[in-house]
Amino acid sequence: MKIQKIGATLVLAGVLAAASGCKDFYDVNKNPLSPTATSLNTLLPVAQVSMASDLGDNVGGLSQYTMALMQQLYNTRGIGNFQQTGGSFGFPWSDLYSSMLVNNELIISQGTKEQQWGYVGIAQLQKAYVFSQMVDLWGDVPYSQALKGVDNIAPRFDKDVEIYNGSSDGSVQSLFALIDEGLANLNKSASNPGLTKSDLIYNGSPTKWARFGRTLKLKLYNQIRKTNSNATVISQVSPLLSADLMGDGDDFELAYRNTTNPDNRNPGYITDFSTNPENRIGRYFYEDMLAKSDPRMPYYFFNQVALAGPPVTQQDYINGPFVTVRPGSTGQYTSSASTASFQTVQGLYPIGGKYDDGKGGKTGTTAAQGKAEAPQRMLTYYARKFTEAELQLTVFNDVNAARAALVEALNASFRKVNTVATNDGSPVMTAAQITGYINRVAPNSQPITNSGPLDRFDRTHDDPTTAVPNPPYRPTTLEEKLEVIMYEKYVASFGYGVDVYTDFRRTKHPRIRVSQQVADPSRGLLPDDGGTQGNGVFPHRLYYPTSDLILNPNSPKTQKDVNSTIFWER
Structure with missing residues (x-):
């Protein structure tokens, strides 16, 4: 499947993307396609849109891959059946560096020169957030020497634990220290021209950004809690638990709009509500919610098959109006062509699709249209x-x-x-x-x-x-x-x-259910009913893009074993 960047959304902020497409990070560092100097209020929305797209629930977004690993979704890219290669994640890796992080770093450097501390603080918090997510997925990544353009075209891959906690020699700043810098800069006085309109997340509110920063610290301390004693964790999180953290209305998310020229719709909607939807819904995820009578189901899922309609046959898995394909299915009805008109898809809540009123409707037609305005939550x-x-x-x-x-x-x-x-x-x-x-x-x-x-x-x-x-x-x-x-x-x-x-x-x-060949109850991986065939293992980490391992002499010489853990896993 061809992966393309949803670049039109950038017009929402009145800017043009400096770069798009699947570019190698090191090529970009040799000859950056992003501007070396421009206004901060044009750089910020570019970074934010790229962040939401690359991490989010859309084609090429890392959430679709990880939702498939966690058996919430299944798509034709195979990651839900534990297949990954050195080419699986090249696009989001590349775009996070070449679009999000490069533009974000320009905000920090240019904003510092101009003493626009609101922009700088926001960009530092965004940088900490994105790098924490990348470490959580890949482990060691270019960090302390990255984003320096021609000054360093082959940055080293810093150790995952040092990115989180800092290095003993001070060459690697910890994410916690970076967050603290961002919070301090938010408190400085500055004019911050255009920030209210260009900040697509919090409309330039230093209070909401500070709440996010403190909540991010709490999240990260919790993620590494098993690497420290309880006494240490208590000393880290107690001040935060009594601080001003995110409340209702403070969610760190990117909003979308129901416009097609330019196309500012939720990018996950664009694919899943086409005539050939990208994603199917995980069988056990759906059925667990069904067994618990979860009232969120019509907001989460849209059944193309009407509740009172004629029964569907010749599909891989059917439960009333629910139709899906199981990851690694050994059944005969697994092709995307045969399921496109029947498969259950993501609904209103995750991607702005149609609320399921039980009447069904084919995606890509007037019978199944949503506003595509659901935000990408982070x-x-x-x-x-x-x-x-x-x-x-x-x-x-x-x-x-x-x-x-x-x-x-x-x-x-x-x-x-x-x-x-x-x-x-x-x-x-x-x-x-x-x-x-x-x-x-x-x-x-x-x-x-x-x-x-x-x-x-x-x-x-x-x-x-x-x-x-x-x-x-x-x-x-x-x-x-x-x-x-x-x-x-x-x-x-x-x-x-x-x-x-x-x-x-x-x-x-x-606990989730996976193919019996992959099951490992000690890891929370329970076996399914035997109707699927696993292809690989449930990974502790994602593969690096092969191109970056080849181009960068300071990269790991080989892929990390997917059975090797991120430092916080115990």
């Missing part, structure tokens, strides 16, 4: 609360505080879906639906795994896979409580897969 308020729930449970050993944070995370995630629905003009979930899901207790005829998150958090059946008329309940263990937190975060985060993939490798939660 770091949200509800993710912050899930992080707090994890920290309270695993580090502070405070079950009550963890439960309270979980409740707020759940409510915030539902509010977010309702916000997207309201903006779309679609029906919203009622308070009764939301509380019904959160507080639901499974009838005795159903497994406890189908009950609501609070019931699962508080207690579980001795055999959670079996329904018993009068089940002997027992208090959940810490790991079982963590499974509830991470499962709910997994579901709430649909549409941004990078952190879902990172969370799974860090915690081994939530």
Whole structure:
């Protein structure tokens, strides 16, 4: 499949992209195609659009790859069946460096010269965020010597742990120190011309950017918590937990608009609501939500098959109106041509598709059109609360505080879906639906795994896979409580897969089902029903682009083994 950059979105900010397409990072450093000097208010939106696109849920975006790894999506690129090569991730890697990070670095250097500290602080926080995401996916990456243009055309690959924590010799600045610099610069007085209009995320609000920066620090400390003692983690996160962090309305996200000339639509919508949708929905992801009666389903998924329509046949997997292809399926009905008119696709919430009213409709036609305005979420308020729930449970050993944070995370995630629905003009979930899901207790005829998150958090059946008329309940263990937190975060985060993939490798939660050849229960990888064939292993990291390993003499000489872990994984 041809991967192309959704460059038209840049017109939303009134600028032209300096570079697009699949370019090698080192070629760009030799002859940068981005301007060496331009106004800061034209550079900022270019960096932000590239960041959202390269990390997000669209063709070539890293969230689609990682959502496939986590069995939320399946597409023809094979990553959901654990196939990756040195060419799999060349586009997002290249574009993050050559478009996002190059322009972002120009903001830092030029903004510093002009003493436009608002721009500088924002760019430093964006740099810390993007590099943290790249380390989480690839491990060692060019960082301290990168983005210097002709002054260094072959930057070294810094160690993942040193990018996070800094090097002992001071040559590698830690991400935490970079965040602190950004926060300090946001506090400096400056005129910041054009910032309110050019900042597509927070409209130039230093308060919201500072909340994001502090929340990002909390997120990163939590991600590396297993590399430190609990006492150290407590000393790191306690000041942040009592600080001014992201709240409702502070989500770190990029908005889109329903215009086609220029095309400012959500780029994930452009492909999945075409006549040949890119992505199918993971079977077990869908069916777990179905078993739990999750009211978010019509916002998450759009069934092209009408609920009351004639039954569908000759498809790889069918469950009522739900149609999909299983990753690594051994069935005969797996071709994209035969499934395009029937497959369930991503819906309103992740990509601005159509709310599923049960009437069905073929994507790419007037019967199935959405506004394509759903934002690309990256770091949200509800993710912050899930992080707090994890920290309270695993580090502070405070079950009550963890439960309270979980409740707020759940409510915030539902509010977010309702916000997207309201903006779309679609029906919203009622308070009764939301509380019904959160507080639901499974009838005795159903497994406890189908009950609501609070019931699962508080207690579980001795055999959670079996329904018993009068089940002997027992208090959940810490790991079982963590499974509830991470499962709910997994579901709430649909549409941004990078952190879902990172969370799974860090915690081994939530448990997901994969081909039996790939299954490893010790890692949270449970076997499926045997109807699929795995091709490879579930990776601890992504492959580097082969071209960059060849072009850069300071790169690793060979690919890192996908079984080798990122430093924070224990």
